[in-house]
Amino acid sequence: MSSSTTPEQSSPPFKLILHCEDGSPPYLTPILLAKNFPTTNRVVRDHLVLGIEVRNSFVSPVYGPRPSDRKNGRKKEKDEKSPPASRQGSNISNNDSAMSSVACSITKPTGYTFSGRPLFKHLGIPNDYDVMACPSFDLIDNCVADMPVAATNAETSLSTPRGYQRITPELYRDVVRKMEAPSFVGLYDQASSVKNTKRARRSVERTKSWLATTVSDSVTDKEEEVEGEKTDPCPKMWAPVVGEEDMALRLECIHHAINQKAPLRGFALIGIHHVGDRQARNTLLQSCMKDIPRNMSCAVLVANDMVQILDAARNGVRYIGSALPTNLARCHKALALDLYGWRRYHENDEGERQRVNMCRRIEERSTLGDGCISLDDGIFVKDTVPFVKDCSCLACTHHSRAYVHHLINANELLAQILLFVHNLHHVLAFYDEMSQATSMEKQDIFIAHIEKQLMIRNLQAL
Amino acid sequence: DVDFTKRVSWRKFHPYPPPEDTNDTAAATGTAASSSSSPQSSSATGTSPHLPYVPPGTAPVFTAASPALCHHVHATSGRARATTVHLPHGSVPTPVFMPVGTKGSLKGLTPFEITSDPALDCPIILANTYHMALAPGTDLLGEVGGLHDFMGWDRPILTDSGGFQMVSLLKLALITEEGVTFENPFDDDVDNNDNKNDKDDDGPDAEDIGQSSSTSTLAAGTAPSKKKRRMLLRPEDSIRHQNLIGSDIIMALDDVVSSIEQDDERFTIATYRTLRWLDRCRSAHANPKTQNLFPIVQGGLDTAVGGLREKCLAGFRIRDEWVPGYAIGGLAGGESKDDFWRVVDQCCRALPDDKPRYLMGVGYPLDLVVCTALGVDMYDCVYPTRTARFGVALVPGEAPGTLRLKSNDCSGDDSVIQEGCECQACKNGYSRARLHFLLKAGNPLAAQLMTNHNVAYMMSLTRGMRKAIMEDRYPEYVKSFVGDQFRGRDAGGEDVPTWVREALASAGIDV
Numbered sequence: 001m002s003s004s005t006t007p008e009q010s011s012p013p014f015k016l017i018l019h020c021e022d023g024s025p026p027y028l029t030p031i032l033l034a035k036n037f038p039t040t041n042r043v044v045r046d047h048l049v050l051g052i053e054v055r056n057s058f059v060s061p062v063y064g065p066r067p068s069d070r071k072n073g074r075k076k077e078k079d080e081k082s083p084p085a086s087r088q089g090s091n092i093s094n095n096d097s098a099m100s101s102v103a104c105s106i107t108k109p110t111g112y113t114f115s116g117r118p119l120f121k122h123l124g125i126p127n128d129y130d131v132m133a134c135p136s137f138d139l140i141d142n143c144v145a146d147m148p149v150a151a152t153n154a155e156t157s158l159s160t161p162r163g164y165q166r167i168t169p170e171l172y173r174d175v176v177r178k179m180e181a182p183s184f185v186g187l188y189d190q191a192s193s194v195k196n197t198k199r200a201r202r203s204v205e206r207t208k209s210w211l212a213t214t215v216s217d218s219v220t221d222k223e224e225e226v227e228g229e230k231t232d233p234c235p236k237m238w239a240p241v242v243g244e245e246d247m248a249l250r251l252e253c254i255h256h257a258i259n260q261k262a263p264l265r266g267f268a269l270i271g272i273h274h275v276g277d278r279q280a281r282n283t284l285l286q287s288c289m290k291d292i293p294r295n296m297s298c299a300v301l302v303a304n305d306m307v308q309i310l311d312a313a314r315n316g317v318r319y320i321g322s323a324l325p326t327n328l329a330r331c332h333k334a335l336a337l338d339l340y341g342w343r344r345y346h347e348n349d350e351g352e353r354q355r356v357n358m359c360r361r362i363e364e365r366s367t368l369g370d371g372c373i374s375l376d377d378g379i380f381v382k383d384t385v386p387f388v389k390d391c392s393c394l395a396c397t398h399h400s401r402a403y404v405h406h407l408i409n410a411n412e413l414l415a416q417i418l419l420f421v422h423n424l425h426h427v428l429a430f431y432d433e434m435s436q437a438t439s440m441e442k443q444d445i446f447i448a449h450i451e452k453q454l455m456i457r458n459l460q461a462l
Numbered sequence: 463d464v465d466f467t468k469r470v471s472w473r474k475f476h477p478y479p480p481p482e483d484t485n486d487t488a489a490a491t492g493t494a495a496s497s498s499s500s501p502q503s504s505s506a507t508g509t510s511p512h513l514p515y516v517p518p519g520t521a522p523v524f525t526a527a528s529p530a531l532c533h534h535v536h537a538t539s540g541r542a543r544a545t546t547v548h549l550p551h552g553s554v555p556t557p558v559f560m561p562v563g564t565k566g567s568l569k570g571l572t573p574f575e576i577t578s579d580p581a582l583d584c585p586i587i588l589a590n591t592y593h594m595a596l597a598p599g600t601d602l603l604g605e606v607g608g609l610h611d612f613m614g615w616d617r618p619i620l621t622d623s624g625g626f627q628m629v630s631l632l633k634l635a636l637i638t639e640e641g642v643t644f645e646n647p648f649d650d651d652v653d654n655n656d657n658k659n660d661k662d663d664d665g666p667d668a669e670d671i672g673q674s675s676s677t678s679t680l681a682a683g684t685a686p687s688k689k690k691r692r693m694l695l696r697p698e699d700s701i702r703h704q705n706l707i708g709s710d711i712i713m714a715l716d717d718v719v720s721s722i723e724q725d726d727e728r729f730t731i732a733t734y735r736t737l738r739w740l741d742r743c744r745s746a747h748a749n750p751k752t753q754n755l756f757p758i759v760q761g762g763l764d765t766a767v768g769g770l771r772e773k774c775l776a777g778f779r780i781r782d783e784w785v786p787g788y789a790i791g792g793l794a795g796g797e798s799k800d801d802f803w804r805v806v807d808q809c810c811r812a813l814p815d816d817k818p819r820y821l822m823g824v825g826y827p828l829d830l831v832v833c834t835a836l837g838v839d840m841y842d843c844v845y846p847t848r849t850a851r852f853g854v855a856l857v858p859g860e861a862p863g864t865l866r867l868k869s870n871d872c873s874g875d876d877s878v879i880q881e882g883c884e885c886q887a888c889k890n891g892y893s894r895a896r897l898h899f900l901l902k903a904g905n906p907l908a909a910q911l912m913t914n915h916n917v918a919y920m921m922s923l924t925r926g927m928r929k930a931i932m933e934d935r936y937p938e939y940v941k942s943f944v945g946d947q948f949r950g951r952d953a954g955g956e957d958v959p960t961w962v963r964e965a966l967a968s969a970g971i972d973v
Contacts, residue, residue, distance in 0.1 A: 022905045029910050030890040031579050032572065056903070061873050108870050124892045161903045381598070384606050394574060398614040402606065403566075406598040410565040413906055417572060 013046045013435040014313055016427055017132055017299065017321030020050050022161075023057030023123040026326045027420045030124065036394050036421055037428075039128045047431040049130045051301070051321050053137060055158035057123060058116055058175055059165065061109030112162040114171060116178025132238070133176055134185035135167070137301045137321060138271055140192050148199075151189045153206055169213035176214070181236070185268045185301070186214050188240035197246075204249045207242050208256045215239075215262040235263035238299055242270045245280065247287050254291050266297030266319070273302045278311065285315035306337075306371050306454060310447050313434055320431075325423035329416045332408050333372035334387040334395075335426040339433045342442065342449035369454050373401075375419065380405040393425035394418070464776045466768035472779050473814030475513035477541060477970070513538060513815050518932075522548030529751040530710070531786040533818055539936035541810065541837040541969050544928045547787070547818050549618040549710040550752050551610065554585045556818065556839040557927045559830065559920040560620060561847060564590045565597065566613045569847055570910040571917070573615045581884035581918035585617060586710075588842045591703045592624035592644070595693070600706035608708025620842070621709040623700045623743075625718045625758070625791070626823070637717065639735065641696030697742040701755075705748045711820075713789060714743040716758040721797035729762035733770045736760045737777040744784070756820060757781070758791035763801040765808045775812045787818040794823035794843070803832065803965035810837035827856060827863055827923055831943050832962060834927050835936065835969040846920050850912035853901045855879045856919040860955050861947040865894075867912070872898040885918035887911040937971045944973050 018025060025033055037044045120127040135158055136142055139149045142159040150157045155168040167175075172187040189206040191199040215237055239257035243249030254267060269288060275281040285300075292298050299319035303309045304327075312320045328335060373380075373387065383405070386396030395404070395418040407415035430450075437446035464470065468482040513535050522532035532548040547554040561568050561576075561584055568576060568587060576584050589609060594600060598612075606612050609619060627635070627644065636643040697715040704712035716739060717732035740757045747755050757778050761770030778788065790809045793802055806821060813819055820840035821833055830841055846856060853868040857880050865879060866872070875894040879887060887897065892911055900908035930939035944962060949955030958973055966973050 022900055022903050022907075024900070024905070024907050027906060027910070029575065029886045029907070029914060031575055031886055035574065035578070059899075063874070109873065121891060122893075122896065124890045124896065161899070382602060382605065394572070398572075398574060400606075400612075402598070402602075403612055403614070406565075406612075407567055409597055410567070410593075412565060412567045413570045413909065414567040414572060416906065417570070417910070 012297070012318050014431045014438070015047050015049050015130075015319045016431050017049045017051040017301065017319055018424065019137055019302075019321060019323035019326065020052055020123075021056070021323075021326070023052050023119075024125070025050060027329070027417045030126075032394075032417075032421065034126070037424065039126070043428050043432045047428050047435070049132050049319065050125060051137065052119060052123065052131055052133045052181070053135070054114060054133060054167075054172070054175055054179075055136045055142065055160050055165075057119075058114050058179065059112050059160045059162055060115040062111040062113055063109055065110065112160065112165055114158075114165065114167055114175050116175035119179040119181055122179075130183075131181050132183045132185065132299070132319075133179055133181040134238075134268070134301065135172060135187050137323075138273075139188075139190040140271065140274065141302065143192070148192045149190055151203075151206060153209070156187065156189050156206070169210040172210075173214040183236045183238060183265050185238045185299075186211050186240050188242050188270055190242050190270055191244060195245075200244055200246055200249055203242050204253055207240055207253060211239060211257060211260065215260055215264070235265040237263075238265050238268040240268050240270050241288065244271055245275050245284065247284055250284065250288055251291055254288060258293065264296060266299060267292050268299045268301055268319075269317070270301060272300050272312070273304050273308055278307070281308075282311055282315065285312060285317065289316045306450065309430075310450060313438075314443070314447055322427070325420055325427050328370070328372055328423050329419035331374070332376040332415065332419065333370065333374050333423075334404075334419055335371055335423050335430075336373045336388050337371040337426070337430065337450060337453050339426075339429055339450075342433070342437060342446045345442075345445050345449070371450070371454050375401060375404045375415070376408045377405075387422050388426070391422065391425070393422045395422040466772060466776070469767060469808075469812065470772045470775045470779060471812040472782065473816055474510050474811075475815045476510045477538075478510055478811060478815065480510045513543075518546065522553070524548075527783070528754075528786050531754045531818075533787070533816060535816065537932045537934065539931040539934045540835060540971065542834050542927070542931045542936040543815075543837065543839060544931040545818065545839055547839070549586075549754070551616060551618045551710050552585060554618055554840075555928060557830070557834045557924045557931075558585060558840050559846075559924050560584075560586050560588045560840065560842040561917050561920070562588045562590075562842055562844045563613075564844070565593050566609060568913070568917070569851065570906070570913045573613060575886075575914070576615075576917075577617065579886065579914070579918075581886070581889070582914070582921055584917065584921065586620060587615065587617070588620045588622065589707065589709065590624070590626075591621050591700060591707065592627045592695070594621075594707055595624070595695075595703045600703040603708070604706035608706070610708055618710040619707075620711040620820075621704045621707050621713065622822070623704065623713040623715040623758075624695050625700075625713070625716045639738075641694055641699065641715070644693045644695060645691075697739040698746040701743050701746040702748075705753065708749075709753060711754045711756055711787070712747075714740045714755060714757045716740075716760050716791055718760070718792060719762060721763060721792055721795035721801070723762070726762075729764065729770055733761045733774050736774060740777075740781065744781075750784075754786040756787050756789045757785060758789040758822065759809050759813075760792045762792060763797055763805060765804050771805065771808055772812075775809070778813075782814065785817070787820065788813050789820040789822050790838070791822045793821070794825055799959065799961035800964070802829075803836070803961055803968075806833050806838065807836050807965065807968050827920070828861075828944075828947060828962070830920075830923060831927065831940055832965050832969075834931075835940055835966055835971055837969075846916040847913050850916040851909045853897075853908070853912060855912060856916045858946060860949060863947055867894060867897045867908075868901050869898075879915055880919075883915065883918065884922075885911075885915040887915045940966060940971050941973055 020026065037048060039045050119125070119131065119133065125131070143149060144159055150164065155166045157164040157166050167187070169187050176184045187210045189203040191203040241250055241253040243253060257264060257267065272281060272285065275284060289298060297319060298317045299321065300312045300317050301321040303312055303320050303322045305324065309320050309322060380401040383401040385401060387401060388396060399418055404415050404418055434446055437443050471481045474481055515536055516534035518536050520534055524530065524532050530550055534546045534548070535543055536546065537544045543556070545556045547556060566589055576582050594603065594609065603609055603612055610616060695715065700715040701712065717735040719728055719732045723729065736758065743755060759771065759774050759778065761774045764770040778785065790806060793805060810819060818839045819837060821838045823843055824830065824833060824841050825843045825845060853866060855865045855867060857863060857865045872894040877894060878891065879894060883889070897908055897911060927936070927939065930936045944958055948958040951957055963973055
């Protein structure tokens, strides 16, 4: 068991790992990011982590003759269509057509690979934001056309904008090292959700074996590397935990990582959201959390809705990744939960206790509302009030439901921008309230308060 | 009484010659009503007085004659002017480019960014009456206090009258003396139930229009389908819509004809109809104290002495007393650049110098530089924002002055679009490679950043022009800009186009 301490030991707020599409916070130009979510804001500082995927942010073109041409020392016939060879560092997309000659265009890539570079500069993100990098938030979610994730013991495939590209643990280690990310999830293999036990077993074995490759380079800020300042080494790496619904496989991943006795930031639970049954998902989370050392954090990389976020939080997961603000914005929805009503509950009130108990019983229910209002609804045509009363986000302070309804009808991009800004603001406030409730030992009350609202399927009817 | 053997002009100041047409004594004297220090007219000697300058920062004075617009001219450099147009919602320094927010939104930019980003800081935007009438509807806008409140924009807005749609939606339009009947382009519900169509019909049937008097004008192509919903836009309707929108500057509904139309009779009809519609617009205008009605000069490409443009200008001259500013229309429709600049030149020579001049639908950076030299103050065009969404960035340098970010050349280019640019993309280090990647990925952030860059480029361009004018070095500015774009074939570039040379020569600038 690692003796390394983590920054979360003393004060563990809940943190949103915001899924950044293509490496950038969605819809947020630098000025919008600075204005609406500055790190000088306590809520942002305490609860926002930008999640970056290597698969779509650090893909780089390869120019020049393909390795197979150099090796064979021969020119290809013009009409030859043989598939390109695949080698580490020169992976070529299966979608690329074969070259017609060795002397290729210097401007047209001959293939794609992964290459690291300082991520803050490369992605245009200010370096005072917390960032977690990962190969992918979920390999299965990014599968193309239901094709299973192709992997061998030496490498796996990541779905990129340029097709599937193969990556070895060595290459991944090299990429994340050059990224200089504050933290990153180790490379993992992931079986599809189809219950193929052999495949699941292989994914665990590969994930375990790849862990060692990257864990040794996972400490940041060695004292001699920081000018004039002594800093405590902070583990950067999150150990991936795979195994889909198989509890034993998941625990095996956890125990293996612990036994490495290497500095780890925590454990990243992969694919929890694929467990459809809410009860089973909660049981899995509970079991994993029981075996994870208390001084280490746990992350769920993907939570698709508020219920999954609540379930993860209820089980002690502090880092919860989600694209919920983005996905809701694209569905023209604005989060409209009352985040503060839980503070009015009094435990001495019998009626309140009954309400809380009732909500605990409904935690097994899996079909709930989403806590949103749908701005494409015609009832908002003339509604000149903000999305949510007293919300201090840019959208609510400067615009109205009617305006965004119009933008949606007019198919204007501004609708999604404003909805996203509001939703992210709302989710961060949610995480903040959840953190405060937990620290006050009133997490049950908070969760019950939220779930009660999620039971209302049509919030805009209120 | 207009002497059409001579050029029409009025209220002209140095360096323009005094009006040739001496029928209008006010025009002949060329005196400025607002200044007491202007030199006396020297029309007898053939020279014009200097346009009275007002120091920048001078507070506007709205008068009974112009209760919603105050125009201050700060400096001139040749025929170029640096002015400030004071409007009810704010002041607009010129030369100015107005980004187009057709449906009440600049695509991909929040009002916050447009005002707070120093590289943008757009003083005025444009919205389109036709589209706003379709959605969300101007009645709604009237109920919520106007477009300013609706979209959260507190600076000036200019609205087009819907006239341009006569050209852009020509196949869906039927133009008569009464107005324009548009077929709703968004109405896919082709209902075969005639009863329902009659109920929804808010305009005359196409057959009735076709059988009416000779003043009717059928648009090229087929008449609007009886089965689709139609929208009748009369001058009164256009003004009513714009009154409800609450824009600072509203445009008169004009009879717009495509500049590449070959039918001279059509142009003649349109020119005189534009004057008649202007009177109807003025009569219908309910907010003259808070909204400025600009007429639009039409007349096709006929710049001959006594030609259609002159006819239109003469008509505006006799209405000048209540007109706060003028627009030049009927261009940017595919005509040759040679025809284009001659129309702009003629209109600037004719229109009064102490009122703002707005060139509609223009355009390309080079067009702005040339037309400012000719005396234009205001511009609008969808080009910068539209081309941004296609991944094309506006950049200084060789013609055409664009950079295609989707090109493979950019896929590995780690430099920013334009060094020294203060836009969100360049200032924050978004490389060409990064933007290339985002564009290829279809990430909306790419469109946002590209739009930000292109609008910033246009704002920088107009600010640069203004600064040069204020410092009385606009000819040098123009030469530098043109020389940068056209380095000559000997240098491996392009020669300065003939139309540019001739237009600038007319402005007294030798390139």
